[in-house]
Amino acid sequence: xxxxxxxxxxxxxxxxxxxxxxxxxxxxxxxxxxxxxxxxxxxxxxxxxxxxxxxxxxxxxxxxxxxxxxxxxxxxxxxxxxxxxxxxxxxxxxxxxxxxxxxxxxxxxxxxxxxxxxxxxxxxxxxxxxxxxxxxxxxxxxxxxxxxxxxxxxxxxxxxxxxxxxxxxxxxxxxxxxxxxxxxxxxxxxxxxxxxxxxxxxxxxxxxxxxxxxxxxxxxxxxxxxxxxxxxxxxxxxxxxxxxxxxxxxxxxxxxxxxxxxxxxxxxxxxxxxxxxxxxxxxxxxxxxxxxxxxxxx
Ligand code: ARG
Numbered sequence: 254x255x256x257x258x259x260x261x262x263x264x265x266x267x268x269x270x271x272x273x274x275x276x277x278x279x280x281x282x283x284x285x286x287x288x289x290x291x292x293x294x295x296x297x298x299x300x301x302x303x304x305x306x307x308x309x310x311x312x313x314x315x316x317x318x319x320x321x322x323x324x325x326x327x328x329x330x331x332x333x334x335x336x337x338x339x340x341x342x343x344x345x346x347x348x349x350x351x352x353x354x355x356x357x358x359x360x361x362x363x364x365x366x367x368x369x370x371x372x373x374x375x376x377x378x379x380x381x382x383x384x385x386x387x388x389x390x391x392x393x394x395x396x397x398x399x400x401x402x403x404x405x406x407x408x409x410x411x412x413x414x415x416x417x418x419x420x421x422x423x424x425x426x427x428x429x430x431x432x433x434x435x436x437x438x439x440x441x442x443x444x445x446x447x448x449x450x451x452x453x454x455x456x457x458x459x460x461x462x463x464x465x466x467x468x469x470x471x472x473x474x475x476x477x478x479x480x481x482x483x484x485x486x487x488x489x490x491x492x493x494x495x496x497x498x499x500x501x502x503x504x505x506x507x508x509x510x511x512x513x514x515x516x517x518x519x520x521x522x523x524x525x526x527x528x529x530x531x532x533x534x535x536x537x538x539x540x541x542x543x544x545x546x547x548x549x550x551x
Contacts, residue, residue: 266520266521267521268441268501268502268521268522268523269501269502270318270319270500270501270502270503271442271443271500271501272319272320272321272500273315273320273321273498273500273545274320274321274322274323274545274546274547274548275315275320275321275322275323275498275543275544275545275546276322276323276324276325276337276340276368276543276544276545276546277308277311277312277315277322277323277324277325277335277337277542277543277544278324278325278326278327278334278335278337278340278542279305279308279324279327279335280301280304280305280308280327280332280335280532281301281305281327282301282327282328282329282330282331282332282334283299283301283304283305283332283335283531283532283535284299284301284332285297285299285332285534285535286332287357289354289355289357289358289536290428290429290431290536291428291429291431291536292429292533292534292535292536293534293535293536294534297534299531299534299535300531303531304335304531304532307527307528307529307530307531307532308335308529308532308542310527310528311505311527311529311539311542311543314505314525314527315498315543318500318503320500323372323546325337325340325364325365325368328360328361328364330360331358331360331361331364332535333357333358333361333535333537334361334364335532335535335537335542336387336532336535336537336541336542337365337541337542337543337544338385338386338387338432338434338537338540338541338542338543338544339351339353339358339361339384339385339386339387339432339541340361340364340365340368340385340386340544341365341366341369341385341386341544342383342385342386342389342412343369343374343386343544343545343546343547344391344416344418344547345416345547345548346373346374346375346547346548347374347375347377347415347416348365348366348369348374348375348376348377349377349379349383349385349389349411349412349415349416350362350365350366350369350376350377350378350379350385351365351379351383351384351385352379352380352381352382352383352408353382353384354382354384354402354403354404362379365385366378374546377415379408379411380411381404381405381407381408381410381411382403382404382405382407382408383403383404383405383408383411383412384403384404384432385544386434386544386545387399387403387404387432387433387434387541388400388403388404388408388432388433388434389404389412389433390433390434390437390439390460391418391439391442391547392439392442392458392460393442393443393458394418394419395418395419395420395421395458396412396413396416396418396419396420396421397420397421397423397433397437397460398412398420398421398422398423398433399423399424399425399432399433399434399436399437400422400423400424400425401424401425401426401431401468402425402428402431402432403431403432406422409422421474421478422471423437423467423471423474423475424467424468424470424471425466425467425471426466426467426468427465427466429491430463430466430490431536432541434495434496434540434541435466435493435495435496435538435540435541436462436463436466436467436490436495437460437461437462437463437495438460438461438462438495438496438497438499438504438540439458439460439499440459440460440461440483440499440501440504440517440520440522441458441459441499441501442458442501443458443501459479459481459482459483460475460479460482460483461482461483461484461485461495461513461516461517462475462479462482462483462484462485462495463484463485463487463489463490463495464484465487465490466490483513483516483517483520485510485512485513485516486512486513488512489509489510489511489512489513492507492509492510493507493510493533493538493539494506494507494509494510494512494513495510495513495540496537496538496539496540496541497510497513497538497539497540498539498540498543499522502522502523503522503523503524503525504517504522504523504524504525505524505525505527505539506524506525506526506527506539507526507527507528507529507538507539508526508527508528514526527539529542
């Protein structure tokens with residue numbers, strides 16, 4: 254028996270990029286005309302052209318990285334539609350539809366479900382209030398599900414029934430981090446032995462999270478399940494550093510999250526800095542503008 258450490262040092266870890274297919278929505282009608290989260294101040298002017306420009310950079314970045322991006326038509330009067338992460342939760346070609354908490358966003362639900370149906374997805378109409386991938390994150394075979402502000406605990410049961418997967422409920426406690434995707438970033442959703450590794454190296458599903466956004470019980474669950482997770486600082490959390498998109502290698506993050514950037518580099522990820530400050534006026538960032546369209550996962 255060798256006592257030799259078989260796990261390679263983190264810095265030399267080779268990260269493997271996975272292909273992604275995303276759904277986005279051009280912020281043509283973006284503005285802040287109501288407030289349903291602490292970031293939104295209707296009295297403060299917004300610049301739609303600037304939002305469009307920043308959004309375009311994100312779109313172009315995904316394409317440059319080789320990902321596919323589908324678009325849903327923006328609807329006048331639905332300024333939050335740019336945050337497509339809330340438009341559903343999609344695994345294996347099945348789209349579990351959203352049921353928004355606030356009246357202002359309710360009409361987005363049918364619009365997203367129509368898009369899914371028209372694009373070959375099996376749509377499951379939700380009975381329970383849930384805000385899609387804003388509160389549901391797939392990590393390995395497990396669905397991490399957030400509650401406290403938007404999606405209800407009943408939706409956690411429902412999403413588990415729809416997808417037949419384990420659901421771990423986590424409770425958010427800080428109103429600035431009202432969706433799970435503002436407090437957890439899924440860095441690598443793949444679980445189990447990595448393919449093509451002669452040494453049998455294991456690529457573990459991994460996340461980054463902001464501990465202070467959760468209640469004690471949820472923090473304990475996260476510590477136990479993800480001992481290797483990156484825990485980000487409150488400063489990086491406060492600039493929406495975790496609201497990021499990873500393809501297993503490239504992690505698109507806010508340029509303000511400098512500590513998180515360094516943590517990612519230490520682990521062998523490639524941070525890509527992208528400023529969506531105009532869209533943050535609506536309380537959303539990179540991940541909020543991105544919905545993953547997952548096909549069949551084996
Ligand atoms: N203004 C939107 C809302 O409050 C922002 C949604 C952000 N989306 C997200 N996935 N965190 O609902």
